[in-house]
Amino acid sequence: MNKDYYKTLGVDKGASADEIKSAFRKLAHQYHPDKGGGNEQKFKEVSEAYSVLGDANKRKQYDNFGSSFGGNQGGYSGGFGGQGGFSGFEGFDFSQFTQGGNGQGFEFDLGDILGDFFGGGRRVRRGRDVSLDIEITFKESIFGLNRKISLNTNRVKQKDLEIHIPAGIENGQRIRMTEMGETVEGGVPGDLYINIHVRPDPVFQRAGRDLVMTLNVKLTDAILGAKYPVKTLDGDIDLKIPEGVTYGEILRVRGKGVPKTNGSRGDLLIKINIVTPAHLSKQSRKLIEELKKEGI
Numbered sequence: 001m002n003k004d005y006y007k008t009l010g011v012d013k014g015a016s017a018d019e020i021k022s023a024f025r026k027l028a029h030q031y032h033p034d035k036g037g038g039n040e041q042k043f044k045e046v047s048e049a050y051s052v053l054g055d056a057n058k059r060k061q062y063d064n065f066g067s068s069f070g071g072n073q074g075g076y077s078g079g080f081g082g083q084g085g086f087s088g089f090e091g092f093d094f095s096q097f098t099q100g101g102n103g104q105g106f107e108f109d110l111g112d113i114l115g116d117f118f119g120g121g122r123r124v125r126r127g128r129d130v131s132l133d134i135e136i137t138f139k140e141s142i143f144g145l146n147r148k149i150s151l152n153t154n155r156v157k158q159k160d161l162e163i164h165i166p167a168g169i170e171n172g173q174r175i176r177m178t179e180m181g182e183t184v185e186g187g188v189p190g191d192l193y194i195n196i197h198v199r200p201d202p203v204f205q206r207a208g209r210d211l212v213m214t215l216n217v218k219l220t221d222a223i224l225g226a227k228y229p230v231k232t233l234d235g236d237i238d239l240k241i242p243e244g245v246t247y248g249e250i251l252r253v254r255g256k257g258v259p260k261t262n263g264s265r266g267d268l269l270i271k272i273n274i275v276t277p278a279h280l281s282k283q284s285r286k287l288i289e290e291l292k293k294e295g296i
Helices: 005-009 017-031 040-053 056-065 138-143 219-224 282-293
Strands: 130-136 145-151 159-165 174-177 192-198 205-207 210-218 226-232 235-241 250-253 268-275
Touching: 005 017, 005 040, 017 040, 040 056, 130 145, 130 159, 138 192, 159 174, 159 192, 210 219, 210 226, 219 226, 219 268, 235 250
Parallel strands: 130 192, 210 268
Antiparallel strands: 145 159, 174 192, 205 210, 226 235, 250 268
16 A cells, blocks of 8 residues: 655645645654653554655655555665565664665654654664773682772773672673773773683682682591681681581571671571591491491
């Protein structure tokens, strides 16, 4: 079906280019889907109409053949509407709008048409993002830290920064620092992304917001119970080993784990490893044989 693009824009067939552009500007502001009370379908329709009437060659073809024209006269093919080639607003990818008369796609400057709606005319140039790798200790990843860095790359002029690495950050996570990347004249800087690498710890591992470690306990202490000094990330503690503790049993020390977003912390989970003596004296063997007779 033929579409009446003049009617869509609310202009006469004899309207000048400026009148057509002004009509589209007004309707685009009214119907833009990102604006309160906008109408996506109407915005598509007025944009489709302007993509034709805003171009002198396409307008002439439209006046002669209507919107269902699908030939390749004048270097244009694919039709103006209906089942023709209009698909430029799928997902609202405005990169499909071109600037200039190359006979392809939508030939008008959207930044000029909608400049004041988006608050500033044509598209603003933006510097490229910059990536930086930082290695921290396991303890630093748990409690967080502030670190001063000197950034100097072929994209960024030298600058000294102090970055905050939050408590509980994990290996492989990254921190984004807005507008700290490459600068461009007359535009806005890109962003700085800091990739965090956490060195493994010989004692502790993470299990979500809990810390996990293994504690070697002598066989007699496992049977009779004892107190063991344990090094935690917060300092030394005396851990009570209950009588009859078993191999692989988990003892929980609350509040000694990874900080949570609500200010609390996870727990320290201590896995018991009962150490069996490799060599026994004659007396030790005799005592154990006596215990064996008693069913222990």
